[in-house]
Every structure is written in structure tokens, then in C-alpha cells.
Amino acid sequence: MAVSSAAVQPRPSILSRSLSLLADSRNALGFGFMLPAAALLLVFLTYPLGLGIWLGFTDARIGRPGIFIGIENYQYLSEDAVFWLSVFNTLLYTISASILKFALGLWLALILNQNLPFKSFFRAIVLLPWVVPTVLSAIAFWWIYDSQFSILSWALIEMGLIDHRINFLGDPVNARASVIAANIWRGIPFVAITLLAGLQTIPQSLYEAATLDGASRWQLFRFVTLPLLTPIIAITMTFSVLFTFTDFQLIYVLTRGGPVNATHLMATLSFQRGISGGQLGEGAAIAVAMIPFLLAAILFSYFGLQRRKWQQGGGD
Amino acid sequence: MKFTRRDVIRTTAGVAAGALGSRFVGSSAFAQEGLTYKPEDGAKLRMLRWSPFVQGDEDQWLANTKRFTEATGVEVRVDKESWEDIRPKAAVAANVGSGPDLMLVWFDDPHQYPDKLHDVSELGEYLGSKYGGWHDGPKQYATREGKFLGLPLATIGNAIVYRESWVKEAGFSEFPKDTAGFLELCKALQAKGHPAGFTHGHGVGDGNNYAHWLLWSHGGQMVDESGKVTINSPETLKAIEYAQELYKTFIPGTESWLDVNNNRAFLAGELGVIANGISVYNTAKTNKDNDPKLAEIAKDMRTTSLPIGPVGKSVELFQVTTAVIFDYTPYPNAAKAYLQFMFEEQQMAEWITSSAGYCCQTLKAFENNPVWTADPNNAAYAKASATLRPNGYAGPLGYASAATMADYVLVDMFAKAVTGQATAQEAMEEAEKRANRYYRV
Structure with missing residues (x-):
């Protein structure tokens, strides 16, 4: 006796039918796949950020939840000379270090993009400052900048170029320059290696065509390399600016914000006030005050990426 | 539970x-x-x-x-x-x-x-x-x-740690007991190439110990018993002026010092006088067998209480x-x-x-x-x-005293004045303003 196939197959349950429908729905499936990532972002990013913003509007202290006080923390900060000094320091630190990291990083990337002997070895070596934990490199710089035992001072004195030790971290101007130099040393590899990756995506045929058209080396760089590298530059420098703006370890190890707050960044001041000083609300407010600057950097990158005309070698 | x-x-x-x-x-x-x-x-x-x-x-x-x-x-x-x-x-x-x-x-x-x-x-x-x-x-x-x-x-504890032979070489048969004599000693030591060095940087321990000694030994105080900020006072001014004079005798760079710098420089034979815990002496003593130079320094090291200022008694943090x-x-x-x-x-x-x-x-x-x-x-x-005298003397201990210390209000006041970034009066007024932010409640 013939038995129809339908008769032997069990009727699908409502659950399995729903799952089947979901699996067939492009939108539902996409939403499902995004859920784990969304949960992670919510727990580890949105919640802390939201909590930080909330704390900035409270008078929370260590061990005390605090109450809503509106913008009082920000009002106090607006009258606080140390806070404004930290804003100035942060901007100076970020802008100076980022420009120099970009210039030196691009230069290094262009060199490493040439056919050098031991190319792989050099590329690996260049990454070292980035690989070494910041605290370790900061301690090394601490010795280099020591007011009594600096190897730089010693070498310059031995060479007869100076007659007394350089006060690297004691003089406000020297201290700022010193911490910026340490940050540049540490940040160059990231810029160089990322731009090197970008350089290697530029087809050789474009250079060959431009060379046949009689382009000079500068013109090759200006009209071929730079426009095609712009998207990578935008991304790299956005990250570099964000890392620099939020730097903490280097300052904390080298100067603790001294001398007389001359190297205090917003991040270090936020920690000093919020954790060491116990004023969570004010510490959070300082951290929140960093957000507009960070957003500006991100938006700059975003709009930079959208500028196709610029990327294609045109003007604004 | x-x-x-x-x-x-x-x-x-x-x-x-x-x-x-x-x-x-x-x-x-x-x-x-x-x-x-x-x-x-x-x-x-x-x-x-x-x-x-x-x-x-x-x-x-x-x-x-x-x-x-x-x-x-x-x-x-x-x-x-x-x-x-x-x-x-x-x-x-x-x-x-x-x-x-x-x-x-x-x-x-x-x-x-x-x-x-x-x-x-x-x-x-x-x-x-x-x-x-x-x-x-x-x-x-x-x-x-x-x-x-x-x-x-x-x-x-924190005490003066000095090199006895250098103090004698500077013309002092014993370590001065008061702040005036101490200043004279530091001048003499500097002239002999064995300067003093006290932390004006953000060293939590040494920086605060030194700054509080300067202030309290001259009768200044951050707040009164009720927690009212009283740092802007003639006594504080005297303390700052004394610190300015003393700073001139220091080894360069003390405004960048953190807690270990003075120990390191002292044990390297760069300094004649510092203020520190006994750990610096113990380091020299423990390592003297491996290092003849340290053995020499350990033998010459002496300790004594910080000099007494115009208040007439020992007051330290x-x-x-x-x-x-x-x-x-x-x-x-x-x-x-x-x-x-x-x-x-x-x-x-x-x-x-x-x-x-x-x-x-x-x-x-x-x-x-x-x-x-x-x-x-x-x-x-x-x-x-x-x-010892507790932090935030003569006011109550609590959030404000802790925050004022954590923000280096006193350390910065002295550092700013001694390095010439502000006059004594300006440094004092700024410290008052900063302290008032914490004692505002």
C-alpha cells in the first residue's frame, strides 16, 4: 500500500515554524546576529558612558551615591584655573604630538615602502615602541628625563655642548615638550605601520602611468600617493588623536601632572579629582568635558572620509 | 550578613x-x-x-x-x-x-x-x-x-637625613635645630657642592611632608577648627618666603621630583641633606656589602628631626x-x-x-x-x-581634607612661589581659592 510522504512526516510545531520564518527573514536574522554585539556594547560601553555622564551631574563622592545637582560641577570647573590649564595642556599635547606623529609616521612609512634590504626586519623593529607597555616605556623616559641622572644631559655635557643638566621635567615648557616627545616616540609606529599598509594598496600601475607622463617624485606623492592614502590617513589620525587626547599612563608615571600642573591632562586631572580626591562627580564631569573634543575629532574624520573629491586629488 | x-x-x-x-x-x-x-x-x-x-x-x-x-x-x-x-x-x-x-x-x-x-x-x-x-x-x-x-x-616617620662629614665640612658641628640655622646650613652646603634637595613635585609622601612642615612650622594652617580656609595669612606668607630662600640652595629639578627622586640622588652622593623615611638609610645599610660607595655613604649618614620653626615645636605630617x-x-x-x-x-x-x-x-x-x-x-x-599633626589641621578630617591633599593644593602653592611662577601672595591666594572649592560645604 502506498503511503504518502506527507503522512509519515510529523507536523512541524509552532516554534519550529516561527524559527523557520525568522531564518527566512533577512531583517530578523540580521537583528539576531547583531544582538550579541549590541549587548556587549550596551553593557561595556553605553552603560559606563551613561553612568559617567550621570555622575557628572551629581555630587557623588567615594562611598556616597550623591544627588542630582544639575550643572554645578561644570560651573565650578568653568571657574577653576587648574581645569582650564589641563584643557590647554591636553589640546597642546594632542595637536603637537599628532602633527609630529603624522609627519614622522608618514615619512617612516614612505621609507619602509621602498625596497630596502632587511625590509621585514625593519618593519618589525619599528613596531617595538608600540608593543612595549606604556608604563615600561614611561619608566624608561623617566630615567631619560631625570633631573640628576638623565643620559641625555650626561651625553651633552660629555660632548661639551652644555655645562649643566637639563631640567627636563621641572621647567613647565621643558616638561610639556618632554612628555610630548615621549608620546611621539610611542605613537609613531602605529601611524607608520598603518600608513604603510595603506601605501601598499596603491597600484603600481598608477605610478608607472604618472612616470610616463613625466611626473616628478614630488608630483607622484602629491597627486597619486596622498589622494589615495587620504582615507587611511583619516582613520589613522582619528585613532591617533583619540589615543593622544585620552593619554594617562605616560603623564601619571612621568610627572603626576607636575610641575605645578603644567603637564596635567584632562584624563589625569579627572583621575586625581575623581579617584584620589574622592570627588566622583567632579572627576566624571572633567571626563565628560572631553567628549565634545573627541566627537569633533571623530566628525572630522567622518566628513574627511566622505570627501570623495578630495580623495580623488581634487580641491575642496 | x-x-x-x-x-x-x-x-x-x-x-x-x-x-x-x-x-x-x-x-x-x-x-x-x-x-x-x-x-x-x-x-x-x-x-x-x-x-x-x-x-x-x-x-x-x-x-x-x-x-x-x-x-x-x-x-x-x-x-x-x-x-x-x-x-x-x-x-x-x-x-x-x-x-x-x-x-x-x-x-x-x-x-x-x-x-x-x-x-x-x-x-x-x-x-x-x-x-x-x-x-x-x-x-x-x-x-x-x-x-x-x-x-x-x-x-x-619622616626625618632629616644628612651626611655628617659634609655638614661638618660646611662649618656646622651639629645639625641646626631651628629653621633659621637650617637655612644657613643649606647655604653653606650648597657653597661646598653638597646641596640639599626637598620635593616640590607631586610626590604624595615627600611632597606633602615637606609642604606641611614648611607651613606648620611657621604657624600657617589650611583651615581653622571649623573648617574655614585660613591659608591666606601672614604666617603662610612667611612660610612661602622661607621656602623661596631655601629653594635657592637646592639641587636643580626638585619641582619635578616624585617620591623616589630624593632617595636616589642622595644615595648617588649628589645631596647633602634630604627628608625621608628610614628606608633610604636601610637601603644603604642593606646594600653596603655589595657596594663600597654605599658603605661609605651609610657610615656617614645621620638622621634627626626636621628643624623647629617660629611655632616653637615640632609639627609634621x-x-x-x-x-x-x-x-x-x-x-x-x-x-x-x-x-x-x-x-x-x-x-x-x-x-x-x-x-x-x-x-x-x-x-x-x-x-x-x-x-x-x-x-x-x-x-x-x-x-x-x-x-604627628593630622592632615587638614586644624579642621576636621574628611572628604575636604583628603581632596585638598589629593589635589596637591599646598604642594603646588609652594612650588609655584619658589619657581617664580607666582608671587608669594598670588600663590597663597590661588591655594585659598582651590581649598575653598573643597571646604565649600
């Missing part, structure tokens, strides 16, 4: 001996009516302490802890962090309600989160009455409204460490039993001895510990607990 006083079993010393192990209770002091805490079943403790500056301190602490575990069966894990990292760790633990059961915290920490700490008044009173009472300074850091928020464990139990611990009785054990005579006496002068007793009965006479250089640190 709540514990009532019924959890606490009062017994005689004999019972205490039974509970803790009679081999540790041989002294007459302990053979009095005692107090015993019965650890909770299955109790395990985690304690966070500061990294030692003198190895003997840690070794003895761990040895005492081991004895406690052997006597009670309660395991105690002792973790350590750099002393400057203790404050943020404790702050986070208090705020999130999770972390080590016990911690050795610094300065006004217990006053920042008193509600998060387990009340140890009973133990504090017991130890105080048994061992001759607590010294006032450390007790103030550990008590609030009559309650013990923790047990004052030790004061880390020092660093006080307090042992606290967090309220979130599931094992408060075990934690109290542990602290009690560590504070009882045998353990405490051995610990103070092994700390080689670095940790000064907070209980008066331990003042005669042989460590203070074992080496003449230890004597300058023997009275640290008795003479």
Missing part, C-alpha cells in the same frame, strides 16, 4: 590562648582579660596592603599571618600594591562594595567612606586599654564620632596607615580576629622590630621596642606617632 555583639565572645586570656594558640601568648601583657572573635565557618580572608619599603616589614607580616592561619585555620591571602595605588583601589572597593576584606589604607581614607567600613570600636577600645592607649594623631585618622573605622597600624575591614566582607569576625592577632604583643612587637624603624607604633606600650635604640639613626623616627 549581620553580626551582633553576641557573635563576639568575651573570654579570659586563657581562653584566648586556647583559641589562638598558646605558644603565641607568653607575655604578661597578654595574660589579662581579653577579647576573642570566633571566625565564621569556612572563613577565608583577602587583604591588600602596600608594598614594603623595608623587606623585614613584609616578611614579618607574612610570618605573623601564617601563624594566625595555623592557629585558627583561617586562610589569609595578602596582596600588595604600590602605596600610591592603595587609595584608588580602596576607593573603588568602597564604592562598588567588592574587593579585599581588609586593607591597609592611608591618611584620611577611612573618613572618605566611613559608612562602608566595619565598626571595630570594640577591638580598638580593647587594644587601647590593653597597650597603654593609642597615640592621638593616628587615632584621629582611624576614628570618627567616637567610633573606630579601623585600627591605626603605624606611622611612617608623616604618613599614617590604618587597617580597615570593609563592611561587605562576609567574614567580619575572622577579619577582626586577624587584626587582633596582628596587634597583640608578640606579633606587633616583632613586626615593629623587623620593620627596622620604618613603622612607628601607634600603641604607646610598644614605645620601648628595642628597634629604636638598635641603631642611633632609628631614634629620629621613634616618636612619629606621638608628634
Whole structure:
């Protein structure tokens, strides 16, 4: 006796039918796949950020939840000379270090993009400052900048170029320059290696065509390399600016914000006030005050990426 | 988990001996009516302490802890962090309600989160009455409204450390006792190429010790008894002017110094005078066999109290460490039993001895510990607990005093004036403004 196939197959349950429908729905499936990532972002990013913003509007202290006080923390900060000094320091630190990291990083990337002997070895070596934990490199710089035992001072004195030790971290101007130099040393590899990756995506045929058209080396760089590298530059420098703006370890190890707050960044001041000083609300407010600057950097990158005309070698 | 006083079993010393192990209770002091805490079943403790500056301190602490575990069966894990990292760790633990059961915290920490700490008044009173009472300074850091928020464990003394031969070479047969003589000595030392060096940078310990000595020795104070900011005063002005004169005699770069710079420069033979804990002397003494230069320096090193200023008496900050139990611990009785054990005579006496002068007793009965006479250089640190003046003098300890210190208000005031970034008057006014932000409530 013939038995129809339908008769032997069990009727699908409502659950399995729903799952089947979901699996067939492009939108539902996409939403499902995004859920784990969304949960992670919510727990580890949105919640802390939201909590930080909330704390900035409270008078929370260590061990005390605090109450809503509106913008009082920000009002106090607006009258606080140390806070404004930290804003100035942060901007100076970020802008100076980022420009120099970009210039030196691009230069290094262009060199490493040439056919050098031991190319792989050099590329690996260049990454070292980035690989070494910041605290370790900061301690090394601490010795280099020591007011009594600096190897730089010693070498310059031995060479007869100076007659007394350089006060690297004691003089406000020297201290700022010193911490910026340490940050540049540490940040160059990231810029160089990322731009090197970008350089290697530029087809050789474009250079060959431009060379046949009689382009000079500068013109090759200006009209071929730079426009095609712009998207990578935008991304790299956005990250570099964000890392620099939020730097903490280097300052904390080298100067603790001294001398007389001359190297205090917003991040270090936020920690000093919020954790060491116990004023969570004010510490959070300082951290929140960093957000507009960070957003500006991100938006700059975003709009930079959208500028196709610029990327294609045109003007604004 | 709540514990009532019924959890606490009062017994005689004999019972205490039974509970803790009679081999540790041989002294007459302990053979009095005692107090015993019965650890909770299955109790395990985690304690966070500061990294030692003198190895003997840690070794003895761990040895005492081991004895406690052997006597009670309660395991105690002792973790350590750099002393400057203790404050943020404790702050986070208090705020999130999770972390080590016990911690050795610094300065006004217990006053920042008193509600998060387990009340140890009973133990504090017991130890105080048994061992001759607590010294006032450390007790103030550990008590609030009559309650013990923790047990004052030790004061880390700070004293002048100098090279005797160089002081003599500068024309001083003995170290000056007053600030005027001290200034003259520093000038003479500088002329001989052996300058002094005191921290004007953000060194939590050395920077604050020096700044507070400058201020207090001249009669200045951050606030009055009611917490009103009084830093802008003729006394402070005098202190700043004195600091400006003294700074001219220093080795260059002291405004960038953190806590270790002075030790390092002194042990390298660069400095004639610094102020420091006894750790710098111990470093020289411990390593003298491997380094002839250090042996020479150790032989020439002397210590003495910081000079007395116009106020006419010794007034110094020092660093006080307090042992606290967090309220979130599931094992408060075990934690109290542990602290009690560590504070009882045998353990405490051995610990103070092994700390080689670095940790000064907070209980008066331990003042005669042989460590203070074992080496003449230890004597300058023997009275640290008795003479210290708490942070934020003459106001109350609490959030404002802690925040003012954490923000380096006083350290920056002196640093700004001595380096010429501001006049004495401007530096004082700025410090007043900054301090007012914290004392505003």
C-alpha cells in the first residue's frame, strides 16, 4: 500500500515554524546576529558612558551615591584655573604630538615602502615602541628625563655642548615638550605601520602611468600617493588623536601632572579629582568635558572620509 | 550578613590562648582579660596592603599571618600594591562594595567612606586599654564620632637625613635645630657642592611632608577648627618666603621630583641633606656589602628631626596607615580576629622590630621596642606617632581634607612661589581659592 510522504512526516510545531520564518527573514536574522554585539556594547560601553555622564551631574563622592545637582560641577570647573590649564595642556599635547606623529609616521612609512634590504626586519623593529607597555616605556623616559641622572644631559655635557643638566621635567615648557616627545616616540609606529599598509594598496600601475607622463617624485606623492592614502590617513589620525587626547599612563608615571600642573591632562586631572580626591562627580564631569573634543575629532574624520573629491586629488 | 555583639565572645586570656594558640601568648601583657572573635565557618580572608619599603616589614607580616592561619585555620591571602595605588583601589572597593576584606589604607581614607567600613570600636577600645592607649594623631585618622573605622597600624616617620662629614665640612658641628640655622646650613652646603634637595613635585609622601612642615612650622594652617580656609595669612606668607630662600640652595629639578627622586640622588652622593623615611638609610645599610660607595655613604649618614620653626615645636605630617575591614566582607569576625592577632604583643612587637624603624607604633606600650635604640639613626623616627599633626589641621578630617591633599593644593602653592611662577601672595591666594572649592560645604 502506498503511503504518502506527507503522512509519515510529523507536523512541524509552532516554534519550529516561527524559527523557520525568522531564518527566512533577512531583517530578523540580521537583528539576531547583531544582538550579541549590541549587548556587549550596551553593557561595556553605553552603560559606563551613561553612568559617567550621570555622575557628572551629581555630587557623588567615594562611598556616597550623591544627588542630582544639575550643572554645578561644570560651573565650578568653568571657574577653576587648574581645569582650564589641563584643557590647554591636553589640546597642546594632542595637536603637537599628532602633527609630529603624522609627519614622522608618514615619512617612516614612505621609507619602509621602498625596497630596502632587511625590509621585514625593519618593519618589525619599528613596531617595538608600540608593543612595549606604556608604563615600561614611561619608566624608561623617566630615567631619560631625570633631573640628576638623565643620559641625555650626561651625553651633552660629555660632548661639551652644555655645562649643566637639563631640567627636563621641572621647567613647565621643558616638561610639556618632554612628555610630548615621549608620546611621539610611542605613537609613531602605529601611524607608520598603518600608513604603510595603506601605501601598499596603491597600484603600481598608477605610478608607472604618472612616470610616463613625466611626473616628478614630488608630483607622484602629491597627486597619486596622498589622494589615495587620504582615507587611511583619516582613520589613522582619528585613532591617533583619540589615543593622544585620552593619554594617562605616560603623564601619571612621568610627572603626576607636575610641575605645578603644567603637564596635567584632562584624563589625569579627572583621575586625581575623581579617584584620589574622592570627588566622583567632579572627576566624571572633567571626563565628560572631553567628549565634545573627541566627537569633533571623530566628525572630522567622518566628513574627511566622505570627501570623495578630495580623495580623488581634487580641491575642496 | 549581620553580626551582633553576641557573635563576639568575651573570654579570659586563657581562653584566648586556647583559641589562638598558646605558644603565641607568653607575655604578661597578654595574660589579662581579653577579647576573642570566633571566625565564621569556612572563613577565608583577602587583604591588600602596600608594598614594603623595608623587606623585614613584609616578611614579618607574612610570618605573623601564617601563624594566625595555623592557629585558627583561617586562610589569609595578602596582596600588595604600590602605596600610591592603595587609595584608588580602596576607593573603588568602597564604592562598588567588592574587593579585599581588609586593607591597609592611608591618611584620611577611612573618613572618605566611613559608612562602608566595619565598626571595630570594640577591638580598638580593647587594644587601647590593653597597650597603654593609642597615640592621638593616628587615632584621629582611624576614628570618627567616637567610633573606630579601623585600627591605626603605624606611622611612617619622616626625618632629616644628612651626611655628617659634609655638614661638618660646611662649618656646622651639629645639625641646626631651628629653621633659621637650617637655612644657613643649606647655604653653606650648597657653597661646598653638597646641596640639599626637598620635593616640590607631586610626590604624595615627600611632597606633602615637606609642604606641611614648611607651613606648620611657621604657624600657617589650611583651615581653622571649623573648617574655614585660613591659608591666606601672614604666617603662610612667611612660610612661602622661607621656602623661596631655601629653594635657592637646592639641587636643580626638585619641582619635578616624585617620591623616589630624593632617595636616589642622595644615595648617588649628589645631596647633602634630604627628608625621608628610614628606608633610604636601610637601603644603604642593606646594600653596603655589595657596594663600597654605599658603605661609605651609610657610615656617614645621620638622621634627626626636621628643624623647629617660629611655632616653637615640632609639627609634621608623616604618613599614617590604618587597617580597615570593609563592611561587605562576609567574614567580619575572622577579619577582626586577624587584626587582633596582628596587634597583640608578640606579633606587633616583632613586626615593629623587623620593620627596622620604618613603622612607628601607634600603641604607646610598644614605645620601648628595642628597634629604636638598635641603631642611633632609628631614634629620629621613634616618636612619629606621638608628634604627628593630622592632615587638614586644624579642621576636621574628611572628604575636604583628603581632596585638598589629593589635589596637591599646598604642594603646588609652594612650588609655584619658589619657581617664580607666582608671587608669594598670588600663590597663597590661588591655594585659598582651590581649598575653598573643597571646604565649600
